[in-house]
Amino acid sequence: MRPDGRAAEAIRPVTIETGFIRYPEGSVLYRAGDTVVLCNVSLLDRTAPFLRGTGEGWVTAEYAMLPRATADRSEREVTRGRQSGRSQEIQRLIGRALRAAVRRELLGERTLQVDCDVLQADGSTRTASISGAWVALVLALGRMWEQGMLVEWPLVRQIAGVSLGLTGGEVRVDLDYGEDFECDVDLSLVFTGQGDLVEVQGTAEGTPFSQAQLGHMVAAGWQGAQQVIGAQRSALHERLEELGVALP
Numbered sequence: 001m002r003p004d005g006r007a008a009e010a011i012r013p014v015t016i017e018t019g020f021i022r023y024p025e026g027s028v029l030y031r032a033g034d035t036v037v038l039c040n041v042s043l044l045d046r047t048a049p050f051l052r053g054t055g056e057g058w059v060t061a062e063y064a065m066l067p068r069a070t071a072d073r074s075e076r077e078v079t080r081g082r083q084s085g086r087s088q089e090i091q092r093l094i095g096r097a098l099r100a101a102v103r104r105e106l107l108g109e110r111t112l113q114v115d116c117d118v119l120q121a122d123g124s125t126r127t128a129s130i131s132g133a134w135v136a137l138v139l140a141l142g143r144m145w146e147q148g149m150l151v152e153w154p155l156v157r158q159i160a161g162v163s164l165g166l167t168g169g170e171v172r173v174d175l176d177y178g179e180d181f182e183c184d185v186d187l188s189l190v191f192t193g194q195g196d197l198v199e200v201q202g203t204a205e206g207t208p209f210s211q212a213q214l215g216h217m218v219a220a221g222w223q224g225a226q227q228v229i230g231a232q233r234s235a236l237h238e239r240l241e242e243l244g245v246a247l248p
Contacts, residue, residue, distance in 0.1 A: 011174035016235035026139030030132025034122035039132035057107025061094035061114035106154035127161030158193030173224035
């Protein structure tokens, strides 16, 4: 039995509040249990420097954690004068995951800038950021579609992240902080809506894990990801019907 009574393959309750901030083209407050992430997507009228003149757009991300998102206050990274390696690694992961969701040649020379700010952290913040940011990205694309900025709907994949751990030989899905701290293996998976993998990040915190155990974790992760995918679709259903477009 897990500390909160969940089954091994069950995720924490997910709520997705769209339009949380007025100004961004896409905004979502994403809750997974006690982990809370604000995901905003802004449309910028420029592409990445290396794409200028190609007609192709870009999707990039930044990730940060508020000073009191955890039990003890941490310094703002801007105060230290540099971003931590962890933040850089996570925001690159978010950017890669979301770039798999769109046909960037249909965006024009524009950038969709994703900002994921962790308001409260209780484990699995990177996968919560990915799952929430994908919903915010779809909302931003919807705004572009509504304003006639797109000649074709560019969304090609649904993207959802899920964390897993191996503790005492048991696979657990969607770890909270306590489970993450104690697990023998820490794994983050990014799935498409069809169950294909976009990203796999896994580390043996204690004992190395076997290929068979990895297979079990991927299978359990897909069960958890389907629960996230359902929540994402529910959050977007009315807006996409209003726009006359569909999820892939």
